[in-house]
Amino acid sequence: MPHHWERFEKLVKRIHTLGSVSSVLGWDQETQMPTKGATARGEHSALIAGIAHEAVTSTEMADCIAALGDTDDLSDAQQTILRETAREHDRAAKVPQSLVEELSRVRVLATEAWRVAREGDDFAHFAPHLTRIVSLKCDEADHVGYASHRYDALLDEYEPGATCASVTAMFAPFRGEARALLDAVLSSAATPPTSILRRSLSVDAQRAFCREAAADLGFDFDAGRLDVSAHPFCSGFHPRDVRLTTRYDENDPLSSLFGTLHETGHGLYEQGLPPEHAFTPMGAAVSLGVHESQSRLWENLVGRSRPFWSRYLPKLRTCYGGQFDDVSLDDMLYAANAVTPSLIRVEADELTYNFHILLRFELEAALIAGDVPIGDLPDVWRQGMATYVGIAPENDADGVLQDVHWSHGLFGYFPTYTLGNLYAAQLFAAMRRDVDDVDGHIANGEFGAILDWLRTRIHGHGMRYGAAELIKRATDEAPTAEYLIAYLREKLTPLYDL
Amino acid sequence: MPHHWERFEKLVKRIHTLGSVSSVLGWDQETQMPTKGATARGEHSALIAGIAHEAVTSTEMADCIAALGDTDDLSDAQQTILRETAREHDRAAKVPQSLVEELSRVRVLATEAWRVAREGDDFAHFAPHLTRIVSLKCDEADHVGYASHRYDALLDEYEPGATCASVTAMFAPFRGEARALLDAVLSSAATPPTSILRRSLSVDAQRAFCREAAADLGFDFDAGRLDVSAHPFCSGFHPRDVRLTTRYDENDPLSSLFGTLHETGHGLYEQGLPPEHAFTPMGAAVSLGVHESQSRLWENLVGRSRPFWSRYLPKLRTCYGGQFDDVSLDDMLYAANAVTPSLIRVEADELTYNFHILLRFELEAALIAGDVPIGDLPDVWRQGMATYVGIAPENDADGVLQDVHWSHGLFGYFPTYTLGNLYAAQLFAAMRRDVDDVDGHIANGEFGAILDWLRTRIHGHGMRYGAAELIKRATDEAPTAEYLIAYLREKLTPLYDL
Known part of the structure; x- marks a missing residue:
């Protein structure tokens, strides 16, 4: 065993x-990278991905996994590394190389077609590419295999263990309680003072503040x-x-501040992964949903809270040379928590955001099941937006063409955003039970107790537990939308006189 | 053949x-990179280097080279790619993996020991590491093989085709003509107004100007x-x-301007390599000496010339808000071309720089030949500096410990700096014969004709010709120090009333 483990671990670390x-x-x-560097970078990335793929699917890897599967003296950490590596190996081994390469080729063309289609508001230009991508993703799912819904095989790549059924169940309150909450907010006469956030401030000052x-x-x-990019991310x-x-x-x-708080949440997770397990699954994040829970927790649960702004509004005033002197704490809080239905997902508020996701989840599951013809998508999208968010786009650029995901072949990715919101609210509620005076800590700008709790309950475990089990262990309860809805209701009730 | 070539080319591009x-x-x-990222970066770099080494020394590579060596229908470009790849393969195959790994380990320790030794002016702390490095480099040279001098095997890595004998011959004038020129300058009563360059200017303005x-x-x-680093470089x-x-x-x-002109010279070479041959030796630079010729040509031959400053002194005045209004063109030229013996190589002027190199070349060749005991180095260094540059360091930190090269195992690297100076002067003289009114172009800020000449004569050839042949083809003459010395004499004569 030791010999097999050594060979296996070396391969894992290589990957x-x-x-x-x-x-x-x-x-x-x-x-x-300068603009003209793109072609060379494509060569770099394709080569490295190819070498990693060779290692994942190598016979040496298969041999190691088989040999280690028969041993029963592995530590917990070793078992995790073996389990997750075997999962990755199985998935990669099941999908033919020809399909991987075809997807890679089609993805490049589809992404370019999507750009053109969005710019020209021309869904028909993108439709044949989307048809091809969906077909290839269905092939991929069939190769990977699934128990009940073909979409499960795709979802599993981003949120291991989640299924179409489990996500549907978790999202159910968005057809009931959360829907009622949104209706109540939209029929409220209260108007948030969002215009107070519209003021011109230098990029240098913003950078220092962030x-x-x-x-x-x-x-x-x-x-x-912390750097600048067209689309914020954490790596x-x-x-x-x-x-x-x-x-x-x-x-x-x-927007730069909330964006930074969001990415910092991701970054704190990455910095909190156990360094002694770096370059193995024990040193990796569990799932996209759990990753998103960390970004949303800091951006929203902390960053849009009253204690946070009681601390940071004075700092904002100082940093921007008095430019926020006319803004009261109440107005700032109200503006930062305004619910405003919008056509564009990435501009959506905390509540309506989830309805954007619900629509995408249902549509992509239906696409993969073959239940919605590609040509019907624009209309189905409009109807869905009208039903879920209360407004519908007049053109497809602001509708079905707004997101890059499908052109990249990312099906099963969208639900993880709302899973992140659910997990975040549930984690924060559990933290409030475990940690005394969370609000007081935040108001004093002392985030150590919050971070320690997350380090212990989430970050330090790497991939030891699946997402659902990790959340359950951290909160003593299976993942549920209940805490998110309760949190939103509690916050929005005073703001909108509900 | 086509099949072999395809496999071979794929391997070459991979490497x-x-x-x-x-x-x-x-x-x-x-x-x-943030400071704490160093350990992970070490893992990244070691893995990528290891995978490349595997490919260079693979049996597949050996088979391809053997099979292609028997064919006679290769194009010129293919022959170059085969020749240079075979050279790299042979060298890598001859050096045992155990020696490569030992050198890699010792290098890390030696570099750290060198840092400590330099900080504490404590040569004895570094001596055992240097002894070990020299011993390993001798082993490496013995494995690689050489015709007459063991040092040749090391020099060949940086300046393919150059030998201890050829470099000694090219450097000979530094014991004669150039030595006499330096003596004349040092006995001149003229004093360059170097203090005019000492003035405080904002980094932002410097950045824009560079x-x-x-x-x-x-x-x-x-x-x-163009970015910032502790030690300027081009990649x-x-x-x-x-x-x-x-x-x-x-x-x-x-210093930032001359540094930028220098690195821009390297960068223009890299940007001028034929992109259709990217990721092969036909798309790579010939040698360190030729690379250095490009940086020195732009930094010195162009950047310290009268026409250059007739153009850029007014720009300097504008850029720095009139701070150079008190500096005349004559004074600027004089200051930019001052000859001032210094202890430190990287601070040396165009003339004395070569004497710093001469000393290092002779010492490292002697070290590799076993002709100088490590313990004698500090004294030999002091004597050499006194003889060649006219001043000697009082401590070893400003003497034998000043350069990082030997701790990295870089023996045979130093001579390429002066080879670059020789090549640059020879190329510039040839360019003056081919291109009308080079000075006029420079004075007008029009560098296209100079760059075109270099593109055609040097950059576009990749590794098609060896360094000596490339210089000969570009200038109709074998490499010689004659042009460098003539250029320096012509420039320094009026400045120092010689």
Whole structure:
């Protein structure tokens, strides 16, 4: 066994180190690379991905997994590494190389077609590419296999263990309680003072403020950076090298702050993964949903709270040379928590965001099941938006064409955003039970107790537990939307006189 | 053959693409990486280097080389790719993996010991590490093989084709003509007004000025960047993605400019390599000496010339808000071309620099030949400095411990700096014969004709010719120090009333 384990661990580390190198290449591409460098970067990334794929699917890997599967003296950590590596190996081994390559080719063309289609508001231009992508993803799902719904095989890549049925069950309150909450808010006469956030502030001042906030939350800048990219993201190469990005808009100063709080949440998770298990699944994040729970917890549960703004509004006033002197704490809180139905998902508020996701989840599950013809998508989208969010797009650019995900072949990815919201609210409620005076800590700018709780309950476990089990262990309850809805109701009731 | 060529080319591109990925990792390490990221980066780099080494030494590579060696229908470009790849393969195959790994380990320890020794001015602390490194490099040379001098095997890695004898011959004038020139300068009563360069200028203004100058020379910022690092360098990932760095000192504004001109010279070479041969030796630079010729040509032959400053002194005045209004063109030229013996190589002027190199070349050749005991190095260094440069260090930190090269195992690297100086002067003289009114072009800020000449004569050839042949083809003459000495004499004669 020791010999097999040594060979196996070396292969595992090779695969994860290559993944980390890919992340460095990707980060550079988004933040540093000159425009003409794209072709060479494509060569870099394809080669590294190919070498990693060879290792994942190698016969040596298969042999190691088989040999280690027969042993019963593995530690907990070793069992986790074996289980997750076997999962990755099985999935990769089941999908033919020809399909992987075809998807890779089609994805490039589809993404380009999507860009053109969105710019020209021309769904028909994108439709044949989407048809092809959906067909290939169905093939992939069939190769991977599934118990009840073909979509499960795709969802499993981003949220291991989740199924169409489990997500449908968790999202059910969005057809009931949450729907009623949204209706109540929309029929309220109260008007949030969102215009107070529209003021011009220098990018330099925003950058300094964002950096200070990230450091306050506990982000270690000796083990990470904060840069600019067109679409904010977080990329963890290793717990000691985590890269955040945000973007700065002179006329929308708080978007860079909330974006930074969001990415800092991701970054704190990455910095909290156990470094002794770096480059193995024991040192990796559990799922996209759990990752998103960390970003949403800091951005929303902490960052849009009264104690947070009681601390940061004075700082904001100082940082921006008195430009926020006319804004009261009540108005700031109200503006930061306004519910405003919008056509665009990434601009949506905490409540309506989930309805954007519900629509996408239902549509993509139906696409993969073959229940919705591609040509009907624009109309189905409009009807869905009208039903769920209360407004419908006049064109497809602001409708079905707004997201890049499907052109990339990302089916099963959208639900993880709302899973993150659910997990975040549930975790925060449990933390309030375990940690004395969470609000007091936040109001004092002391985030150590919150971070410690997350480190212990979430970050430090790597992939030891699946997402559902991890949340259950951290909160003593299976994942549910109940806490998210209760949190939103409690927050919105006074703001909207419900 | 076509089948063999296809397999071979795929392997070659894999190796060079991995090298390019290593460069991305290295660039990030020097310019972006947070301090705590070093350990993970070590893992990244070691893995990528290891995979590349596997490919270079693979039996598949050996088979391809053997099979292709028997064919006679290869194009010129294919022959170059085969020849250079075979050279790399042979060298790598001859050196045992155990020696490579031992050198890698010893290098890390030696570099750390060197840092401590230099800080504490304690050569004895470094001596045992240097002894070990020299011994391992001798082993390496013996494995690689050589015709007459063991040092040749090491020199060949950086300047293929050069030998101890050929370098000794090319450097001979530094014991005669150039020595006499230096003596004449040092006995001149003329005093260059170097103090005029000591003025405090903002880093932002320096950055803007450096960027403008690099773009003026022809550096394409859509295919490259200019950043900051502790030690300036240029790293070309591909002709369409070339990264330059410089450093800014508020109290020494021209050092960032000359540093930028230098790295831009390297960068123009990298951007001028044929992109259709990217990731093969046909798309790679010939040698360190030729690379250095490009940086020195732009930094010195162009950047310290009268026509250059007739153009850029007015720009300097504008950029720095009139801070250079009191400096005349004559004074600026004089200050930029002052000859001032110094203890430190990297601070040396154009003339004395070569004597620093001469000393290092002779010492390292003697070390590898076993002709100088390690313990005698500090004294031999002092004597050499007194003889060649006219001043000797009082301590070893400013003497034998000043350079990092030997602790890295870089023996045979130093001579390429002066080879670069020789080649640069010889190329510039040939260019003056081919291109009308070079000075006029420079004075007008039009560098296109100079760059075109270099593109055609040097950059576009990749590794088709060896360094000596490339210089001969470009200039109709074998490499010689004659042009460098003539250029320096012509420039220094009026400045120092010789």
